Amino acid sequence: MLPPHTGRHVGWLSVTAGDRDDGGPRRQWLPAAWSLALALLVVGPLLAPGYLLLRDAVSTPRSYPTDAALGLGDAAPRAVPQDGLLAALSTVVDGGLVVKAVLVAALWAAGWGAAVLTRRTLCAALGPQLVAATLAIWNPYVAERLLQGHWSLLTGYAALPWTALAAQRIRAHTGTTGRFRRPSRQHPERHYGSSEFSGPNHQTQQADSISGTGRAWAGLAGWFAVAGLTPTGSLLAGIVAVVVVGRRNVLGVVGLWVVAAAPWLVGAGLSGGGAEPSDPAGVVAFAARAEPGLGTLGSLVGLGGIWNGDAVPASRTTGFALVATVVLVLLVASGVRAVAAAGDPGTRRLRRALLVIAAVAVVMPALGATGWGVAVGEWLVTRVPGAGLLRDTQKYVALAVPAYTVCAAAGCRAVAVAVRNRAPAVEAVPLVAAVFVAVPLVTLPDLAWGVGGALRPVHYPAGWQRVAAAIDGPGDVAVLPAGMFRRFPFSGRVAVLDPAPRLLPRDVLQTGELPVRGRVVAGEGGRARDVERLLANGAAPGELAARGVGWVLVEKTTPGPLGASETTLAQLDSRYADADLALYRVPGPIDPHGPSDATHRALAIAAHLVWALCLLGGAVWSTARRARTSPVRR
Template identity: 60%
Template sequence: MAVLIAGPLLGPGYLLLRDAVSTPRSYMTDSALGLGDAAPRAVPQDALLAALTPLVDGGVIVKAILLVALWAAGFGAAVLSRELLRVSTGPQLVAVTVAMWNPYVAERLLQGHWSLLTGYAALPWTALAAYRIRARRASTSDAAFRRTPPTAAATTGRATNTAHKMRAPSAAEGDHGTIIGTDYGKKSAFHGGAVGSWAALAGCFAAAGLTPTGALLAGSTALVLVGRRNLLGTLALLLASSAPWLTATALSGAGSEPSDPAGIAAFAARAEPALGTLGSLAGLGGIWNADAVPGSRTTPLALIATALLLALVATGIRTTAGIKTRATRRRADDVESDTVTTHSAHPDIATSADHAACAGDIDRAALRIRRGLLVLAVFAVVLPAVGATSWGMSGMEWLVARVPGAGLLRDTQKYVALAMPAYALCAAAGCRAIAVRCAPHTGAAHSRTTGMALTATALIALLTLPLFDVARGVGGALRPVHYPIGWQRVAERIDGPGDIAVLPGGMFRKFPDTGKVAVLDPAPRMLPRDVLQTGELPVDGHTVAGEGVRAQEVETALLHGASAQRLGELGVGWVLVEHSTPGPLGASKTTLAQLDSVYNDSQLTLYRVPDATDHVAESQSAHRVIAYAAHILWAALLVGGPLLAAIVRRHRSRFTASFRSAPSS
């Protein structure tokens, strides 16, 4: 499914679509570290690309991250539904479809928010890590190590305490912290599992923290789910994984000023045909930019797709919330036990069935996580809808005008991503519920398994067909582009002091290869010096002010034909003119006539400002050291978290296997 969505990008070339900019090589400039005068919105993603592109082509890195994010979102939804609902493969695949094939993913791809999708993909894994932390926390009492767990004794009703003490824990029991039997080796296994769960959470935070919004998404999910006793540790990990953009905001001062209130109305969630704002958000759509929407969402298919999705979610919401009758539970367990037995070659499914038989129908930790995700989904849909009302926008305008950093909240539709884990769980539960209702009360296990497979196949088709244009790079919009060789030659000639100013004015471009779609100027990521950008965003005929004060002064000076000396005073050492894109040039010819031409072709011209000097504060060197340290901490969590979790999981699996093979006494 990930290849179906982003397949066109697998060819040679680079992603250049609206906010998405990938380049062959990036540089570790102050802007990449978030130390420019614009808000650090692309931190630490720009620093990551700057560190890796000397070794690997930047286009390949961005494509790989995007494909892995799409895959991880789907696989995470499958694992989450298996762990929290104990469903078999068919319902898991329905959860995968809901997580990957939806308007949110399509719209954010069209907007160019490839790095935001890493935060989206981290959400089910964050919920899973929170569940394991919470389940293990419940097992810290001495009784968990010395006697039969009360939950198991109360729910199974078939095994004695002696039998529990002699039986080795299953792999699933180890995963959930239900460690039973003798004291030998149990405490070390428990604490190792706890470390692994916290390490996994750290990795989730770091992956989501590729952008500030992603960090807020994963952090909100974890803080809601981990429980009060784990809040302090979770908050500490979240702050550590967010260190790059938090320190950049503090050091650069870009986050100390309030945002332009005009951005609230410009970025408010948008109503789609026949749905209204609330219906669009409930269907995981409603992005502010009407141009970044799949064609199917502009037709009655949007209503059909949303109705099908919400009907499936509603079918499974009772089970996800833990509200079901005994008869329904028995029939579901019969169908699932047959299906899981048929797929027993899959070790994870087999261990989930073992845990279900041992621990009973209701795992309290899982139930609390599921209910927490449902509450989070309600807020993720309702609050952006409220924010799109007149009084909601007034409240948000008051907030961003008075609270520094509140501008992160202006694109409220981004936070609809928080509903995805709950939607995936409800879809999986709904698939199982429909299969149970359609399954015969008696019959062979094979027929029940076939019924589950047919139900899942039908639901997957119903979810994907109304959004047919998500395939092939969202209707062909995601396609690689190629940069002229002039960009490389310009980068090679910038070998002196001073920042870079760019003409035409503004930070968006329309190149021949990108057609009518406005894209971010690739210059800041293509050139080895800081490129001054105002941060101004043109939206629907209006302009939302940015934070780049010095960049605004430089652009004004160029458009008014200021002297070369004035540019030098502003710290500008280079001026790049991009000829193949429209935009304001003003009286810049007067200024350019005073500069030295260094490179010129049909698309790019580079000028050097005479006697330019670096415009760097004395404290900037210390700021770089702090910024580097913050990025190293983030990278350590990104790599070390999953690695430590994998090592602990492998060690505990070996311990379980050796414990099982030991003779009972």
Template identity: 55%
Template sequence: MSRPESSRMSTTAALPAVWSLVLAVAVLGPFLVAPGYLLFRDAVSTPRSFLTDSALGLSDAAARAVPQDALLGWVSTVVDGGVAVTALLVASLWAAGWGAARLVAVVLPASGTGARLVAATVAIWNPYVAERLLQGHWSLLAGYAALPWTICAAVAIRRRRRGGWVSLAVCLAAAGLTPTGALLAIVTSCAVLVAPGGRTRVVPRVGGALALGVAVSLPWLVATALAGGGTEADPAGVRAFAARAEPLLGTIGSVAGLGGIWNAEAVPTSRTTAWALMGTLLLLAVVACGVPALWRRRRNPVIVAVVVPAVLTVLVIALAATGPGLAVGEWAMVNVPGAGLLRDTQKWVAWAMPAYALAAAAGTTVLARRFAAPEPVWATAAIAAVLVALPDLVWGVGGQLQPARYPAGWEKVSQIVTADGGDVAVLPAGMFRVFDFSGPVPVLDPSPRMLRADVLQTGTLIVAEGSVAGEGRRAEDVETLLLSGADPSALAARGVGWVLVEHGTPGESGAAKSTLDALEPAYRDDDLSLYRVEGVTSTPSPHRALAIGAHVVWLLVLAGGAGCALGQRVGEHRRLVGAREQS
């Protein structure tokens, strides 16, 4: 092979990665052109995070944000936390598109570059990505992005290709940034590995995947076992977080179109109008073109392992929003420990993405073969259809996502609060805030990630149908004391050493002024007031060492696997260069 021809092939192979990066930048552009922090609904980034007991999952609340919070606590010691979150988010979207293209190359090797570009577009430019961004679930998108790479790694293991296990370790660890992401990737890998065929035996390969899955899940498994948070869940959450029908679609149509998030406000503007129907039809048309091609390959166990879970996921999520489905879910919340992790059913529609990407790519190839126009023409048409289906995903989902800047008082308060001076109680009551500096959309209180001490939070969520109780029993007790104007000694007896009042945000304060008047102010400005409760010291959880050890195992799997994979790539590149020089 001549060097110019080899160079052209390398450039063509790189196109899906470049195109995926272009799409990721188009979505997250506001955070790349202006400094600031992601502060939107459930998403909270801060200049610096700390390795508190809560960050390790050692509280009475469910360990939903581990090892995410611990990772940011470590990383933000050397890199600004806002930069870290933006980088992770860009990397997630980039990896989702690039991974979808790579999946097509592995499973449908006859497909061309155009088909792979279509797959990359479907993986990034869809309602699931938009709605999870608007809900603030940035770390969930890391698990979403890992799915196509996980399938590729599982295929390599089935074929006994070099580096398969290392790649799978990296994929599962990257997905394991959240418990949901870990489960998404573990189930996906097992579905591919349990399918018959391949050059390796089923039991060892599935057992190996499960062992890796347990290793990367240790942060939240250990935290749940030690602290017991989240083993019970409010049944009201099942109805509140069920998938939702979007305009003219019904629940099944919304979910099939990769949409239908429970929060009607966390959707792009185009999905609140009749365009939701048109956009869904455009996306599904691109996907449907490849369904016959995948059906003809139904003897391929990998395709079956990707497509069947996708179909079942859409059907089960839609059924879970019906009367019988809600009843089953409510029963599970009461009787099955840890079932609260499953209550937001629409987030599991991520399992459909790899199948959609494969079908879209297959359809592009089929159309190019059946009709006179070359593949690039059909690929361009398919990409245009997917982009037009969701026109307002661009630039921060139609400008809804913009970087925020904290007032100076937040940094000053974070310097005053010490890790050993007791826990922090916050006013007004509740977990969500509306700040002038972050815009009109409610956002999770940033103080738990901004301060060195544990911040007590009830976990209670206010939704359209009412409220969903959280797991923070001690926080509820302290909140009740504050709202009733209790003596500071009652707070001290419960380990509260600080009271932070956040001004200018709606919320109930009750008779808390009586308590605050009896406390010594430690800081005060127009945005924040910090009070010291004297005589309180805090004792770290006795389980910190075990929890940190679990996080270190996860980090070692991630970093060690990435290092091994990089070493293998470098070795392969050197061998290739050597072979070319000899030819």
């Protein structure tokens, strides 16, 4: 960290002492408070009683530790350890409240993390920190992912600035040799936590060095776990850490990442779902999309371009998207030069790494939407296990946001300096910061209040809880109508993911097939497809039982194909029926799970516990003795 400014010229950081953010804890907490206010403004309507049910987002009062929740289902473990965490927490807290709390915390952490990243890499004043926090929360990427229902992905998004700082601390403590590194007394600002080494003797310095290094690794483990609520978030944080930490620490970081990603890695290995090739049609279906007035590259530069044109704020569906993107680019471009050139070597290296990550995160998805990029993607998903995680390339634009926020903050400072040089009497920093804060809000007005009201709670009919209580025997659950998406009267106009897998205490068979842009992308659920076919053909109950099906649930109020399933249902035992739902029991012996399933569940649970240890242990250890080792203000 740079020493407090005393009025001398430090390159582009030539400012007065009043511009610096050395005003103590009160001023440092203002960005956190501002970030929380913005987060609450975004999710506002969702805070009312009820549950989030919007496209891919499903929250329920209670969920269960089924095989699918642990990543052991037929499909690839895309919601692991998210579903396992909800199954555990919803036994003591309403699951809907958990999802709301995680979403608010993710947006809060994203803004606060951007402010802290700006403060520690630029020694920025309060105004530029608020600029960074605003841009981290208020941008098209956040809006589109909220509309798509990717609430848990935003935890990985929020972890990126904190992951970058943790990786930089590791690099600063160990240096390029991989050994504990004592800071230069002449340039303590070149090392994070340099005051930790200012003890009276060498033993104290070495102990503090070991302690600081341990806290840095523990902090990284914790942020890996936060980001790893979904596999994609885990990949995002892993990429940032590997690029920032330095080549001497890469193996350690990769090993730590594997430990924190254990739930979905173990689930994919045991279930085999992640090892199967993905449908190549998904590469085209999930490719980044051009917005009005912008090509694909321009949309991605503006942090937009999600594949689903329906999951886009209204302001991004007209030519105004071009105006908003140009303004955002100007905001970011105003600080690129300063970010790349200014500061001490350690923080300059970090900032340049973030710039490189941002450039790649924008260019690669744009290339992936070209003809040859699609061909490469199709080759990857059909031949490389797990490559299906890469098909929604626009997700990875999240990697550009840390650099965007730092550049916008630096641009705010640079413009303020230029304004003050021309008009010394003007309080430039507050004025320019107010403009820079207002720009994202004005150019994306419909992110406010639940992205234009789309993010609102729903209420499940009481029959769902009665059905869950009625399922008291072995066997998986087949669901009618066929398909994974529903349009319930209580869920609104858009199609939503079937909530049955999270509402019911037994595994619900799902094919994983996704309707995207007028085509169907095949999933990995081969057994579910067989069962759907049997029901559509009116098969005998014994054929269902032979495939492990013990229950059939009919969701009456949603459209979808039923085929000749009435023939099968007439041969089943009715256990519950109302205006919304009907539950049937499949008679006869149900084919039990294999003998290895108990072992697989034990391994999956152990992997989840390891992840939880990273999450909790990282938080506790990284904050231990913080009071004694906090930097000394000079």
